[in-house]
Amino acid sequence: MLQRAxxxxxxxxxxxxxxxxxxxxxxxxxxxxxxxxxxxNLLSGSGQNSFSITQTLTPGSSLATTTEAAGRTEEVLADTAGIRDVQLTVGNADGAFAAQFSGGASVATFTVITDEDADQEALQESVREELARLQDAGSFSLSSQQGGFGTSSTIDIDITAPVSEDLEAANAAVLDGMQGLDGAGEVSSNLSAAQPQVQVDVDRAAAVEAGLTEGQIAGLLGGSISPVPAGTVRFGADDFPVLIGEGTAITSLEQLRTLQVPTVQGAVPLTDVASVEEVQVPLSVTSSNGERTARISITPSDDDLGTLSGTVTERLAGIELPSGASATVGGASTQQVESFDQLFLALWAAVAIVYVIMVATFKSLVQPLILLVSIPFAATGAIALLLITRIPLGLPSLIGMLMLVGIVVTNAIVLIDLINQYRLPRNGSPGLRVADAIREGARQRLRPILMTALATIFALTPMALGLTGQGGFISQPLAVVVIGGLVSSTALTLVLVPVLYRLVEGRREERALRRAANVPA
Structure with missing residues (x-):
């Protein structure tokens, strides 16, 4: 029935x-x-059922304020369907005195573990929307394990400037210009905001006159503000810290200036041995080759990283930066371009290797070119099926393209090889004419070619349906590409390759017949 059709x-x-x-x-x-x-998208997802959230409050916020805001965030996460566990870390310093003056006191970090069966992208978008409704909770930055395998999950814009003022201006300009991007979940900068801090500058001469050193003044000041740690005591299996004193709650600069410091001559105000001023201090400073740097990170909200990268590049080109400042696009965008270039180079190399092998096998330069025609038509089905399934072209998809180079050529090889055999003389009888050889060869090879293609397609169907668990982020795009490419290339191999073969070999046969007719008997 197949042959009749x-x-x-x-x-x-x-x-x-x-x-x-x-x-x-x-x-x-x-x-x-x-x-x-x-x-x-280089890697549309890593299959990990986890993501992290960074909650940042106004610089200078106390540990208690951050803890209260983080508690409200934790309640939102606990009430969200699909979230299994939440781990919270507030601040980054040890000790009561250090925590009160650490820049990390205004930052809370959440590690969220989700249900493996949940739609990770939809869940993360839902969390973003819920957190955006919180009042007086600071800003939120959500990051997933999307990159994986050493790749970045964000599009980064690296900004450099010779002086801090220009860097801050350039950072603000780029950050403002990147707002409202289609396909961007959030835009954040690692340039730390200045935090108000109290700076105590010890007057060494006055300190020596009072019989104190800088270290002693710092210790006395710390002991007056916070209880002094004095080890731990164990009751049963529990350890409890031992603190000496209660400390003094400082609510104003004037109160700190009048704080009494014990000396050999008696207690004196802090201002007698040091100056006390409020200054603005950055939480962190980054530099590269002697220049201050900042990085703006753009988190994609969907799988179309390529379109978002193009939009970011266009917007960045239209932003006017201060003199001496520069901005370059990197991160996932650069990694995708570099990886795609390498994979396309590997694709061309694979085609060249296949051609060389077929030239040696068929002892012809033309017939291998006919066989290679099936490769571009494999892209037809692969791209069409990617569009239908809405799976982005990425690293797994291009690996599937590499596999198709060998798979689809195999079908054309078995077809052309049998046609060539039918044209050879056998048992003293001449071989078939080109048209007859094509008809017989295509008829005989129809069933094996279809069976091979269908066997491969059915074997890859579970992977294409995403039934391979967390590994589906690699296996599913690969299977979809191979299935789509096999469908289109197989159909066109059975139709187009015989036509090209007849056009090339038919003319050779006609020329050979004319030469034979002109040869005198």
Whole structure:
């Protein structure tokens, strides 16, 4: 039944080779037209059921204030369906005195573990929306394990400037210019805001006159403000810290200035041995090659990293930066471009290797070119199925393309090889003419080619349906590409390759027959 359906198609295409070739070119044109609509993402997801949230309050916020705000955030996360566990860390300093004056006291970090079966992207977007409704809770930054394998999950803009003022201006300009990007979940900067701190500058001469050193003054000041740690005491299996004194709650600069410091001459105000001023201090400073740097990170909210990267580059080109400042796009955007370039180079190398092997096998430079025609038509089905399933073109998809180079050529090889065998003389009888050899060869190879393709397609179907668990972020795009490429290349191999073979080898046969007719008996 398959042969009865296939032979009329084969005969019709053999009679109308021009129409067949034009149709093939139209298919290739349609393939090229689909490419701009194809989303690209190096690794669309790592399959990890976890993400982290950083909650940042106004610089200078106390540990108690941050803890209260983090508690409200934790309640929101606990009430969100699909979240299994939440781990909270507030601040980053040890000890009561250090925590009160550490820049990390205004930062809370959450590690969120989700249900493995939950839609991770939808869940993260839902969490973003819920946290945005919180009042007086600071700003939130959500990051997932999307990158994986050493890759970044954000598009980064690295800003450099010779002086801090220019860096802050450039950072503000780029940060403002990147707001409202389609496909961006959030835009954040690592340039630390200035935090108000009280600076105590010891007057060494006055301290010596009072019989104190800088270290002694710092110790006395710390002991007056906070209880002095004096080890731990154990009751049963529990350890409890031992603190000496109660400390003094400082609520104003004037109170700190009049704080009494014990000396050999008696207690004196702090201002007698030191100056006390409020200053603005950055929480952190980053530099590269002697220049201050800042990094703006843009977190994609969907799988189309390529389109977002292009939009970021366009917007960045239209932003006016201060003199001496520069901004470059990096992160996931650069990694994707570099990886795609390497994989496309590998793809061309694979095609070249296959061609060389086939030249040695068929002892012809032309017939291998006919076989290679099936490769671009494999891209037709691969790209179409990626668009239908809304899976972005990424690293797994391109690996699937590399696999297709060998798979689809195999079908064409078994077809052309049998046609060549039918044309050879056998047992003293001449070989078949080109047209007859094509008909017999295509008829005989129809079933094996279809069975091979269908076996591969059915074997990859579970992977294409995402039934492989957390590894689906790699296996599913790969399987979709191979299945789509096999469908289109197999159909076109059975139709287009015989037409091209007849156009090339048919003319050779006609020339050989004319030469034989002109040879005198």
């Amino acid at each position: 296939y032979l009329p198609i084969l005969t019709g295409t053999q009679r109308h080779p021009v129409v067949t070739l034009v149709s093939g070119l139209i298919v290739l044109g349609a393939t090229a037209a689909m490419i701009p609509f194809l989303p690209t």
